[in-house]
Amino acid sequence: MEEKEYNLIRGKEISMIFQNPLTALDPSYKIGTQLVETIAYRRGINKKEAVIEARQWLQRVGISDVERVLKSYPHALSGGMRQRMMIAMAISCRPKLIIADEPTTALDATIQKQILNLLKSINQEFNTSIIIITHDFGVVAYLSDKVAVMYAGKIVEYGNTSRILSAPEHPYTRGLIRSVPEIGNKGTKSARRRLSQIDGVPPDLMNMPQGCSFGSRCKEATERCFSHPPGVVSLGQEHLVSCFQREVKRSDAAG
Ligand code: SF4
Numbered sequence: 487m488e489e490k491e492y493n494l495i496r497g498k499e500i501s502m503i504f505q506n507p508l509t510a511l512d513p514s515y516k517i518g519t520q521l522v523e524t525i526a527y528r529r530g531i532n533k534k535e536a537v538i539e540a541r542q543w544l545q546r547v548g549i550s551d552v553e554r555v556l557k558s559y560p561h562a563l564s565g566g567m568r569q570r571m572m573i574a575m576a577i578s579c580r581p582k583l584i585i586a587d588e589p590t591t592a593l594d595a596t597i598q599k600q601i602l603n604l605l606k607s608i609n610q611e612f613n614t615s616i617i618i619i620t621h622d623f624g625v626v627a628y629l630s631d632k633v634a635v636m637y638a639g640k641i642v643e644y645g646n647t648s649r650i651l652s653a654p655e656h657p658y659t660r661g662l663i664r665s666v667p668e669i670g671n672k673g674t675k676s677a678r679r680r681l682s683q684i685d686g687v688p689p690d691l692m693n694m695p696q697g698c699s700f701g702s703r704c705k706e707a708t709e710r711c712f713s714h715p716p717g718v719v720s721l722g723q724e725h726l727v728s729c730f731q732r733e734v735k736r737s738d739a740a741g
Contacts, residue, residue, distance in 0.1 A: 487491065489548075492621075495723075497579045497581065497582060498525075498579050499526040499581055499582055499583065500581055500582070500583045500584075500585065500587045501568075501575075501576035501579065501581040501583075501585070502576065502586075502587070502696070503572050503573060503576050503584060503585070503586040503587065503589045504589075504666040505517045505586055505587050505589065505591055505592065506592055507543055507560070507565075507568035507569050507571065507572040508560055508561070508565075510554070510570060510580040510587065511560040511568065511571070511572070512560075512694065513559065513560055513561060513656055515558065515559075516556065516557055516558060516559055517555055517556055517557075517558050517559070517563070517571055518537075518540065518555075518556030518557060518631055520575070520726060521540045521543070521544070521556070521571065521575055521578070522536045522537050522540050522692075523536075523572065524575055524578065525540055525543075525578050528578070528579040528581060529578075535619070539578065540556065540574075540578070540708065541556070543575075543578045544570075544571070545557070545572050546574065547569070547570040547573050547574045547577075547604060548570055548575075548600070548604060548737070549567065549570055549574075554617060554713035555567065557692045558619055564597075565592050565593050565597065566593055566597035566601065568591065568602065569585075569590075569597075570591075570601070573589075573601070573604060573608070573694070575604070575642070576621055577608055577614065579615075580612060581614060582614065582615065583614065583615045583616070583617065583711060584605075584608075584614055584616045584617070585616075585619070586605065586613070586616060586617070586618045587693050588603070588619060588620055588621070588625050589601060590620070590622075591620075591622075596634070599639075600729065604626055605629065606617070606629060612676065616629075618630060621720065622665065623651065623662070623666050626647060626651070627647065627651055630647045631646065631647060632644070632645065632646060632647060632724075633645065633646075633647045633648070633650050633651075635654075635656065635658065635659045637658045637688070637699060638688055638689055638691065638699035638700070638701055639691060640669045640699065640728070641726075641728070642656045642658055642659070642700070642727070642728045642729070643655060643658075643659045643726065643727045644724075644725070644726045644727075645657040645721075645723070645724055645725035645726065646723065646724065646725070649723065649725055650725070651663065655721060655725070655727045655729070655732050656700075656727050656728070656729050657700065657705065657706050657729065657731075658684070658700050658703075658704075658731070659681075661682070661684040661703075662684070664682035665681065665682050665683055665684065667681055670730065683702055685703060686702055689702070690728065695712070696713070696714065697710075697711050697712035697713055697714055697715060698711045698712070698716055699715070700728075700729070706729075706731050708730070708731075710730055715728075715735070716728050716729050716730045716734075719732045719733050
């Protein structure tokens with residue numbers, strides 16, 4: 487695809503919210519300049535109209551002192567304000583899809599919840615699809631309808647969030663969910679439970695094994711897992727998994 491064709495998609499069809507807005511924004515330009523320029527360029531409107539829209543979008547993402555924010559440099563704002571500004575920039579051209587890469591990682595718990603609620607309301611109000619990239623199962627459970635679990639650059643399990651979280655099928659997904667700490671009252675079973683971990687390290691992406699990429703860390707691995715990679719098995723209800731052991735389960739269920 488040519489650069490010109492990318493420019494027809496960037497911002498207009500697909501927008502991105504980055505993990506760290508401080509590095510995603512230009513430190514040498516004021517927020518107003520960056521937001522107005524983006525809106526004017528992507529929407530093809532003049533600067534005056536773009537300024538009016540910039541004010542409206544900042545209000546929409548919950549920024550009350552709009553004039554101060556427009557005149558501020560990125561470093562002068564809090565992490566939560568900067569992330570709201572990134573969301574305003576991402577949504578200002580009404581894209582069909584927003585990709586949010588760990589959008590709440592750098593924020594404290596209260597602001598995190600506010601930003602997640604904002605993303606949820608944008609999804610409902612503008613009918614914008616959101617792909618959220620995260621390691622946080624709390625965020626997955628709160629925000630998503632569908633989840634795709636990736637290992638070594640590939641999707642190993644996909645399905646409805648509630649189903650994957652309550653009945654994961656891939657050994658890697660199971661390991662991830664088991665390694666989420668539980669909060670329990672002193673003396674209870676959950677408080678005493680030892681935090682689980684997935685032993686071993688991910689494979690070298692430049693030198694991938696010929697079998698399953700999770701093979702060296704998988705407690706369910708058999709000889710077959712090291713000879714060639716598993717295909718994708720459908721377990722029904724849009725639940726897909728890439729694991730030889732689930733092929734066995736599937737054929738057991740069928741037989
Ligand atoms: S294919 Fe084999 S090694 Fe890979 S996840 Fe399944 S059981 Fe484990």
